[in-house]
Amino acid sequence: MENLKEVHSYNEVAEAVKSKQKAYLLLYKEGSENSSCAYENLQKIKDISPGIEILAANVSKIRDIHTRYGVTSAPTLLEFINGEFHKTIKGCHKPDFYKSVFEDNIFKATKKEENETPKRVVVYSTPTCPHCNTLKSHLRRHNIHFQDIDVSKDQQKAQELVKKTGQQGVPQTDINGQFVTGFNKTKINELLGIQG
Numbered sequence: 001m002e003n004l005k006e007v008h009s010y011n012e013v014a015e016a017v018k019s020k021q022k023a024y025l026l027l028y029k030e031g032s033e034n035s036s037c038a039y040e041n042l043q044k045i046k047d048i049s050p051g052i053e054i055l056a057a058n059v060s061k062i063r064d065i066h067t068r069y070g071v072t073s074a075p076t077l078l079e080f081i082n083g084e085f086h087k088t089i090k091g092c093h094k095p096d097f098y099k100s101v102f103e104d105n106i107f108k109a110t111k112k113e114e115n116e117t118p119k120r121v122v123v124y125s126t127p128t129c130p131h132c133n134t135l136k137s138h139l140r141r142h143n144i145h146f147q148d149i150d151v152s153k154d155q156q157k158a159q160e161l162v163k164k165t166g167q168q169g170v171p172q173t174d175i176n177g178q179f180v181t182g183f184n185k186t187k188i189n190e191l192l193g194i195q196g
Contacts, residue, residue, distance in 0.1 A: 004043060004056035010064045016055055018083040022102075023053040027066050029074040030058050037092035038075035044095045045102065052102050099140075119192060121146035122174040124161050128152075132171040135183040142194045146173075 004026060007013050017023040026042055028035035039056065046054050057065050059074050069078055069085055077089040077098075089101065121139065123146050125132030139146050151158035151170060162168055165179050173180045175191045188194070 004039065004046060004054050007055045007057050007065075008062055010068050013055065013057070013065055014083075016053070017080040020053050020080065021082055023055065023080040023083075024102075025055040025057060025065075025078040025080070027057055027059050027071055027074050027076045027078065030060050032074065034092050035075040038077070041092065041095045042077070042098055045098045119144075119176050120174075121192070122149060123147070124149050124151050124157070124172040124174070125170050126150060126152040129170050131183045135171045135173065135188070138183070138185065138188070139192075142192070144192055144194070 005016070007016060007025070013025055017025070024042075026038060028039050042054055042056075046052065059066050066072070066074075066076075069088070071078070071088060073090060075090075075092060079086045079089070079101075121144055123132070123136060123139070125136065125148060127150065136146070136148065149157050151161060158168075161172055164174075165172055165181065167181055169181065171183060173188060175188070178191060180187050180191070
């Protein structure tokens with residue numbers, strides 16, 4: 001597992017984030033259980049989300065970074081957009097939470113660049129369905145933002161789905177009102193403009 005890129009001064013942070021559309025800096029305290037938790041979970045995300053710049057700074061050794069951003073507790077994750085400080089996320093969170101933060105931001109940035117309206121994508125799934133997980137991984141890999149509805153927990157949505165499609169099986173993907181049954185990669189790619 002590759003370590004997060006350590007920075008040692010405010011100037012180093014400013015230099016590292018200035019050319020990035022999105023960048024993140026974890027301020028952590030060595031020896032703190034909460035900080036270790038945040039560091040390890042971000043490390044996991046870095047390994048599966050290439051292209052995300054995640055920096056780290058140990059506030060026990062570096063004094064000029066957290067004071068610049070008004071951070072008083074560690075761990076705190078700082079988000080930068082186009083080199084400018086944007087917001088903080090305090091505490092340790094699960095890898096999925098960090099992943100959703102990064103993917104949501106990448107998705108929004110990509111769509112803004114392309115200047116097109118993002119398609120509305122709803123996935124109907126269950127936690128135990130392997131094809132559902134494959135489908136969702138495929139969408140995440142291509143930075144497609146989607147709403148995930150667990151029909152095993154929402155009987156009303158399950159009934160609505162059967163009315164709309166005549167199908168009980170999952171996954172079902174609603175792309176701007178057009179339903180795709182199962183993990184039909186070719187059809188999904190075609191409707192979403194995914195290459196590969």
